[in-house]
Amino acid sequence: MTGASTVENLLHAIAHCIALGIEAVAIIIIAAGCLEAVLEITRTVLRSGATNRERRDVWLKMARWLVAGLTFQMAADIVNTSFEPTWDEVGRLGAIAVIRTFLSVFLDREVLDTRNLQRDSNAGVHRDAAA
Numbered sequence: 001m002t003g004a005s006t007v008e009n010l011l012h013a014i015a016h017c018i019a020l021g022i023e024a025v026a027i028i029i030i031a032a033g034c035l036e037a038v039l040e041i042t043r044t045v046l047r048s049g050a051t052n053r054e055r056r057d058v059w060l061k062m063a064r065w066l067v068a069g070l071t072f073q074m075a076a077d078i079v080n081t082s083f084e085p086t087w088d089e090v091g092r093l094g095a096i097a098v099i100r101t102f103l104s105v106f107l108d109r110e111v112l113d114t115r116n117l118q119r120d121s122n123a124g125v126h127r128d129a130a131a
Helices: 003-046 052-080 087-130
Strands: none
Touching (some): 003 052, 052 087
C-alpha cells in the first residue's frame, strides 16, 4: 500500500464517519419534528374550538422540521459522494435535492398564505374596532 492510498483510505474513513454523524443529526431532527407534530395535533384535536389556522400551523412546523432534516441528509450525501461517487449515490443525492426543493417551495407558499390570512384577519379586527 502506498502512502497516497493510505491517506485516501483515511480520508474516506473520516468522510464516512462525518456523514454518519450528519445522518444521525438528520434522524434526530425528523424524529423531534414528528414528536412535536403528534403532540401539537393531539392537543389541537382535543381542544374544542380549534381553528383551521391552528391545524395548518402544526403542519407548517412539521414541514420546517422535514426541510431541516432533509437539508442535513443532503449534506451527509454530499460528504459521502465526495470521493468517486457512483451513479446510485448521485441519483440519491438528486432525489433528495428534488424532494427538499419541492417541500421548500410548498412550505414557502403555505407560509405566505398563512401570513396573508393572518394579515387579513387582523385587518378585519382593526376595521371592526374602528367602526
